[in-house]
Amino acid sequence: MMIDRQLIPLTLLHASNEQEIEGRTRLQKMVFLIQQEFEERGEDLPGTYQYEPYDYGPFAKTLYDDIEYLEERDIIDESKETIAEEDGKVKYNYELGPRGEEILQEWPEEQVEIVLEVAERIKSDFNDIPLLTLLDHVYSEYPKYAENSVL
Template sequence: MHRKLLPLALMYADDGEPIEGRTRLQKLVFLMQKELEQREQSGMVGSAYEFIPYDYGPFSKDLYDDLDAMINQQFVDDTEEPLRSGKVKYVYEIEDDGQTLVETESENRESVAEVVQVAQEIKEEYNDMLLSDLIEFVYSEYPDYAERSVY
């Protein structure tokens, strides 16, 4: 299974509820990957994302690169919402083609169905959490990723 299914499964989970913000998406994929590793399912992901400690905790440039590719392939939609600070918040939603891909892979491969289940659990637990609380939770569980934090 390709690692791109991790963010796609997250966007698919919880009836396609959007994921607000790049930082939130990074943390959710990180937590999902860690949960799969704990369940000894890390082999399900071909080349897992390599996360490094960064400004707001675990960060993967490959995840951004994959996200850009999925946007170009019309699997994912990213909407920009302007913030008062003048910055932009990205809101990510799965597109019909991405949804079809996740459903097809889930039906054909039991391992993908388990990934979708983990995505559902992670998204239900953390997607509605305040971003500051999510970052603090990740730091408390994985303190090595807080070492370069600006937060």
């Protein structure tokens, strides 16, 4: 059973010709930015994540829970990439899985289109920039979410 808020990460992964998203932090921040844009416009999303200030700015644990749920059902693919052998640091990359398109089609087309319009812009602006640049943007635009940052 799909939850309305899951439309946001699925649409984000579908945007920009299904270009992969590198890193959990990047995925988390881009979903946050989509929600913020809707909130600033005064428009409703079908469902949202509750963010709180955390180590790297806005964080929603339920987004990680949803990603795990979607990954277990082949709706999204999560791959791991070791980036620092000595300390075991891993980066997680995300893309739509084999069932992703099929699941997106279960939502009303107008809902998908509204979210996709914003997701396309957010992804094109922030998917290929350095992560620290993305974090700087989020911290400067939404300072209350930076108060617990370790950076």
